[in-house]
Amino acid sequence: MKFLDLIGANIKVLSYTDKSIQGITGKVIYETQKFLVIKKENGREIMVYKPNGVFLLSLQGKSYNIPGDKLLGKPWKRSKKIR
Structure with missing residues (x-):
């Protein structure tokens, strides 16, 4: 499994430190390292x-x-963290 590019992926926030963001669904339209x-x-x-x-x-x-935390970093380097 490799996540080189998340842009376009459907996403749901399962848990988050800010409870108002928890449960949000949508599509990833851009990402940075963090x-x-x-x-x-x-x-x-x-x-x-x-x-x-x-x-x-x-x-x-x-x-x-x-x-x-497994999604941190540049996409081409991130694939090593997720395996």
């Missing part, structure tokens, strides 16, 4: 700090439950 930008179903965009959450990512017909 943040995901999620476009929610209502069209609003939010920036989420990766290490503070656990995410359910759906990509290429499969779903993955991933702790945010």
Whole structure:
């Protein structure tokens, strides 16, 4: 399993330190080394700090439950953390 590019993946925030973000669903439209930008179903965009959450990512017909700290870093380096 390799997550080289999360852009376009469907995402659900399963748990998060800020309970108001927990449960949000949408699509990843951009990412940095430490943040995901999620476009929610209502069209609003939010920036989420990766290490503070656990995410359910759906990509290429499969779903993955991933702790945010495993998503830190540059995408091409991140694949080594997730194996």
